Amino acid sequence: xxxxxxxxxxxxxxxxxxxxxxxxxxxxxxxxxxxxxxxxxxxxxxxxxxxxxxxxxxxxxxxxxxxxxxxxxxxxxxxxxxxxxxxxxxxxxxxxxxxxxxxxxxxxxxxxxxxxxxxxxxxxxxxxxxxxxxxxxxxxxxxxxxxxxxxxxxxxxxxxxxxxxxxxxxxxxxxxxxxxxxxxxxxxxxxxxxxxxxxxxxxxxxxxxxxxxxxxxxxxxxxxxxxxxxxxxxxxxxxxxxxxxxxxxxxxxxxxxxxxxxxxxxxxxxxxxxxxxxxxxxxxxxxxxxxxxxxxxxxxxxxxxxxxxxxxxxxxxxxxxxxxxxxxxxxxxxxxxxxxxxxxxxxxxxxxxxxxxxxxxxxxxxxxxxxxxxxxxxxxxxxxxxxxxxxxxxxxxxxxxxxxxxx
Ligand code: FDA
Numbered sequence: 001x002x003x004x005x006x007x008x009x010x011x012x013x014x015x016x017x018x019x020x021x022x023x024x025x026x027x028x029x030x031x032x033x034x035x036x037x038x039x040x041x042x043x044x045x046x047x048x049x050x051x052x053x054x055x056x057x058x059x060x061x062x063x064x065x066x067x068x069x070x071x072x073x074x075x076x077x078x079x080x081x082x083x084x085x086x087x088x089x090x091x092x093x094x095x096x097x098x099x100x101x102x103x104x105x106x107x108x109x110x111x112x113x114x115x116x117x118x119x120x121x122x123x124x125x126x127x128x129x130x131x132x133x134x135x136x137x138x139x140x141x142x143x144x145x146x147x148x149x150x151x152x153x154x155x156x157x158x159x160x161x162x163x164x165x166x167x168x169x170x171x172x173x174x175x176x177x178x179x180x181x182x183x184x185x186x187x188x189x190x191x192x193x194x195x196x197x198x199x200x201x202x203x204x205x206x207x208x209x210x211x212x213x214x215x216x217x218x219x220x221x222x223x224x225x226x227x228x229x230x231x232x233x234x235x236x237x238x239x240x241x242x243x244x245x246x247x248x249x250x251x252x253x254x255x256x257x258x259x260x261x262x263x264x265x266x267x268x269x270x271x272x273x274x275x276x277x278x279x280x281x282x283x284x285x286x287x288x289x290x291x292x293x294x295x296x297x298x299x300x301x302x303x304x305x306x307x308x309x310x311x312x313x314x315x316x317x318x319x320x321x322x323x324x325x326x327x328x329x330x331x332x333x334x335x336x337x338x339x340x341x342x343x344x345x346x347x348x349x350x351x352x353x354x355x356x357x358x359x360x361x362x363x364x365x366x367x368x369x370x371x372x373x374x375x376x377x378x379x380x381x382x383x384x385x386x387x388x389x390x391x392x393x394x395x396x397x398x399x400x401x402x403x404x405x406x407x
Contacts, residue, residue, distance in 0.1 A: 007033045007127075007155040009407050010146050012137075012175065014041050014128055016396035017379025018161030019117040024404030026124025033127040033153055035146065038171035041130055042114040044163070047170070048393070053110035055089065056082040056397070057390035059102035065395065066259055066385045068188050072359035073384045073395065076367070080401035082394055092116040101240075103389045137179055142374060157374045157407045161400070164353025164380040165190055172347070176381035177356065183372045186358035188383040192350030193259040196250035197267065197341035203248075204342075206308055210244035213302050217242035218273035219253040222265040236260050239273055244305075248341065255388050258344055259354055269337045272300055278331035284319060285327070291319050293330070301334070309334070352392055356383040366406035367399055376403045 009025055011018045014036035022032045040046075045053055057064070060082050062074045086104070089096055094116060095107035106112050121128060129150060136147040137158070144158040162176040177187050199207055220237035236257070243251035249267075257267055277300055284296045294310035296319045301309070310316070315330055322330075344350070357377045361370055367382070369375040378399040386392040 005033075005151055005153045007031045007153065009033075009157040009159055010035065010144060010153050010155040011159045011161055012036075012134060012146070012179075013161035013163060013379070013381075014038070014130065015161060015163050015379065016042070016045055016117075016393055017163075017400040018159070019114075019121055019128075020397050021159055021161060021378055021400035021404050022126040022128075023117065023120035023124050024401055025407050026121065026126045028404065028407075030407060031125070032121075033129060033155075034121070035129045035132050035134060035148060035153065036171075037131065037133045037173075039131055041118060041128065043170040044167070045114050045117075045393075046110050047167075048110055049105050049390075051110055052105040052108075053113045054099070054103045054105050054390040054393070055096075055113055056085050056104050056394045057102045058082050058086075058098070058104065060391055060394045064387045064389075064391045066193075066354060067359060067383050069359045069383075072362070072364050073398075075364045076398040076402040077394070079365075079405070080398040082390075084401075085394065085397050088116065088120075089113075092119075101389055134175060137182070139183070139372070139375075144374065157376065159376040159378060159403055159407065160381055161377075161379045162381055164356065165347045166192060166350040166353050168347060176377065180357045180361075180377065180381075183369060183375055185361040185369055185372075185377075188355040188358050190353045190355040192344055192347050193354035193385055194255045194351035194388050195258045195344045195346065195349060196245065196248060197254055197258055197261065198248040198343050198345060199339065200342040202312065203339050206312055207244045207248050208246050210304055210308055211246045212244065213304050214241055214243045214251060215271055215302060215305065216240070216273065217251075217253050218270040219257045220268050221257050221260040221262075222267070242269065242271075247345070249339075252388055255351065259352075259385060259387070261341065261344075263343070264340075266338045266340045269339065270335045271305070271337055272334055275300055276331070277334045278328055281319065281322075281327045281331065282324065285322065288320070293317060293319050293322065297330075297334075309337075351388065352380060352385055354383075354385045356381050356385075359383050365402060367403040368406060376407065378403050 008030040011034040218239040238256040240252035298306035379396045
């Protein structure tokens with residue numbers, strides 16, 4: 001092949017962070033090659049947000065991210081904001097809308113975001129090499145060599161944007177973590193996050209029976225265990241959709257709390273956060289007449305859920321015969337249903353990977369490794385993980401932009 005394989009920057013990973021970085025670095029006059037082993041470009045973007053890509057969140061703040069160093073993301077998030085990305089989306093003529101909670105989606109399709117990124121790369125002369133397997137990465141003096149099944153690429157800068165381990169079916173690998181270790185950087189243990197939780201025993205039997213039932217719930221994780229050995233300062237909780245499934249619990253509130261939950265810890269669910277069950281049942285009792293407790297509860301919760309809870313908790317009889325104290329005890333259970341997950345659905349379905357390249361080894365303004373000049377890590381491979389709701393893409397754009405100003 002006559003093609004020159006010497007560039008200013010080699011980028012590993014043609015996902016959100018890698019493509020955005022490459023276009024920005026290209027705009028600054030850098031000759032950039034992006035190498036990816038997958039067949040299709042930007043697959044995770046394509047399947048994101050139910051096919052409409054929740055590309056940012058207008059309320060993005062550093063508090064919406066988990067990291068061993070919560071301050072690390074501040075500089076990059078300030079340097080490239082949701083408004084900046086909205087500007088790009090509008091310039092590309094992509095129609096968008098806010099769904100809820102500041103979450104912005106394409107009106108039509110996530111493919112529009114992929115097209116926007118790829119078109120921008122092309123306009124900046126970025127070379128994208130898909131279906132190219134990385135065999136070896138080495139550093140010789142100040143030059144990086146990336147050996148692939150299509151030959152060796154060389155450049156004075158290497159940007160690792162290979163993402164996390166979630167959804168291996170569409171190309172996720174641990175390459176970024178291996179490279180970090182190869183160059184002496186520490187790794188915060190990766191784990192699946194934004195993932196459904198699984199159960200065993202009686203709770204599993206209950207969730208199976210209720211599969212498909214959903215409520216708006218407020219969910220929190222046990223503060224004693226939510227950060228492993230480190231105690232959380234306050235209880236983190238999320239009020240969003242909550243879904244019973246054949247294997248356990250899911251829905252946005254559960255995905256959110258899965259990032260905070262740790263093995264052995266429990267999750268507490270307020271099944272009626274907006275309406276006091278105590279007040280509702282007392283009012284129902286005052287209205288008179290004969291009504292079974294589970295029927296009365298079924299006026300506050302979905303009927304199937306009320307019946308199932310009543311059966312498992314032994315709540316029986318005519319509500320008229322229930323004392324205030326008994327109603328109070330029932331209400332407390334409904335508002336504070338504590339369950340212990342057996343595990344999670346794992347990387348197969350997790351939306352992101354928690355942990356990753358330890359930010360202590362990276363410069364927060366540039367994403368460059370402190371001890372290895374010319375080596376950068378951006379996007380999900382870094383130990384910065386956003387909440388559900390467009391925050392992870394915003395991190396991909398912001399960290400990519402930061403590195404692009406520095407290479
Ligand atoms: P990303 O995973 O996008 O890209 C990494 C690239 O590296 C891939 O193209 C991969 O093929 C390549 N690669 C990996 N190993 C390699 C190797 N060994 N050799 C060569 N190439 C390699 N976030 C959000 O903000 N809003 C949303 O709506 C959603 N929705 C969503 C849905 C689903 C189903 C998932 C799984 C995830 C989301 N996310 C999301 C999360 C979001 O997709 C994710 O955080 C970003 O894509 C991360 O961008 P990166 O570029 O870091 O990795």
